[in-house]
Amino acid sequence: MTVTLADVAARAQVSPATVSRVLNGNYPVAVATRERVLRAVDDLDYVLNGPASALAAATSDLVGILVNDIADPFFGIMASAVQSEIGGPGGRAGGERMAVVCNTGGSPERELTYLTLLQRQRAAAVVLTGGASEDPEHADAIARKLRRLTEAGTRVVLCGRPPVPDTGAVALTFDNRGGGRRLTEHLLRLGHRRIGYLAGPEGRTTTRHRLEGHREALAAHGVEDDPALTVHSPYDRRSGYDATDELLRRAPDLTAVLAANDTVALGAGAALRDKGLRIPADVSVAGFDDLPFSIDASPALTTVRLPLQEAGARAGRIAMGKEEPPPGGVATVHGELMVRGSTGGPR
Amino acid sequence: MTVTLADVAARAQVSPATVSRVLNGNYPVAVATRERVLRAVDDLDYVLNGPASALAAATSDLVGILVNDIADPFFGIMASAVQSEIGGPGGRAGGERMAVVCNTGGSPERELTYLTLLQRQRAAAVVLTGGASEDPEHADAIARKLRRLTEAGTRVVLCGRPPVPDTGAVALTFDNRGGGRRLTEHLLRLGHRRIGYLAGPEGRTTTRHRLEGHREALAAHGVEDDPALTVHSPYDRRSGYDATDELLRRAPDLTAVLAANDTVALGAGAALRDKGLRIPADVSVAGFDDLPFSIDASPALTTVRLPLQEAGARAGRIAMGKEEPPPGGVATVHGELMVRGSTGGPR
């Protein structure tokens, strides 16, 4: 039924060992023999049996990339960058490394399950992107799992997520707090005092850090932090729209809306416009991440640019062992404030 | 070093066979025994060896999803939908199905390599999303590969891509031609006669079909199809921007710009604005796909909405054998014209 190494060997009149060797190219094989084997492979349409090979060799060339939401360009951009460094098919000729992205949907259970699956496959490396859940139980489970992975020789890199101590995982953390602070400072400097904040889902590191940055800035400027001005909602456009309605209901006097992410900011902008409010004349709006579409919003979105591409690429290189991990296994990636048309002085 | 089935068996005082059976749960095992085994698994932190298991069982639960550009929400949305139907971790309790997305970058070679990799892993199913290359040689190679996959029992589903006859692959095709036609008709009805067309990269089915629809509409209305009005460029914002500059240089008298995709349309909009042209007062702009951000553009983008989510979900269900393939193995998915603020009558 299916063609095996032995079949190829028979047709090429050599031993299975020889076929294996020409296929892996890590052992001298005479040119004539090699060609005979290659021809046989071709004639028979032979395809290596991955599991058998991985079992015998006790290694695999799988690299897993975990993302919270694959439909969100924030993750797509990082995943793409990681993957471009993995090489993947097309990288080096023989480098049959396979980078696979796994969509956790932000669920810690799924994250854990995917890690186990990757562990089962004896993955060569795993890159976890984006913020993490803060549920202590899950955080613990994840930490344990990461430790086991690194112990088994799997390289683990966190990209855009806080370090997890004592796991051997390398972390490229985003300076979410600093970005949040700078964004709020920008609005404060423009004269805003009543700033609505769309904070993202609760219980996630990204949400908390950006919010903390926001509050730091408020405190530093002696502005009261009215709890009514903060609304939590998922990281998508629709939720941003709804949350903005809520915000407007609670505090009709706000002069600015800060969103924890560009997608949410877009939803906020739509909600404001639908209420007849002009941006930034009536209300300023700002986001976070600087996704590609943000510059095309109306008006262009003020936001914090995160070098997703660069960070992802670096994570990929570290995962491949092509680059030294940062000293201490932790590096912080900073964002840059991009002031554009969506923010201005309060009315 | 690593814990194996045998270790667990020893600790639970049963045979390896029994352990395997409780793990796979497809054979009666006394409750007491099962619990003893599970405890041992837990105590030892045992993780099944995927390759070994796949080899012995001669099956795998891998499902591959091929996308052209993972950073593009067009693909992200489909991939996410496919994956939600696969179940993935978290689907059913025991359903350790792993959906992996593979980023081909639009390169036929990579596409082929990923298919081979998936074939190596004896994937349970493969979903190919988005348009395909039209290079006859590659098309042939892909067709051959798909045939071999289906012959080996791998379910193959094409989502948003034309059918490939005689391969056993099920196709959910997008009506790109019809969408292109309706979009152009919309502009023609508004009175436009000089319509620039940003066509996407050459040699791809999506590009060609949308362009053909555009030309059909022009022909049907007796409007001359000036070659200078069509520019090819990659499917990204930057390219859309540049191509629009080129278009404006070639035909300063155009009154509308039609883009083969929303992302490109956004770039076009930016280019027009930077030239001081107002949308739609001076130039109308339209896109294709209706990605989530399109409604937030300035002004909101007229476009053709493709039910990416629904199509992806259906593809996933078919791939899982949860839904009957359409009769003949081919179904056409239609788009819906969404008229919004970015199009209006010519100046």
Next chain:
DNA sequence: AGGCGCATAGCAAGCGCTTACCATCCGCAG
């Protein structure tokens, strides 16, 4: 001419798991 060493190729022992088939053990019918 004899021997040595290198370049190749083959042998065979697993890698860790699944599963067909067989062995037990027990309860209960006869």
Next chain:
DNA sequence: CTGCGGATGGTAAGCGCTTGCTATGCGCCT
């Protein structure tokens, strides 16, 4: 009290490939 069938558990034969070690053949040195 014997025998039989169902419920469990064990035995062992692979699954297809990799790789350490061994065997072979040949050119060339002394």
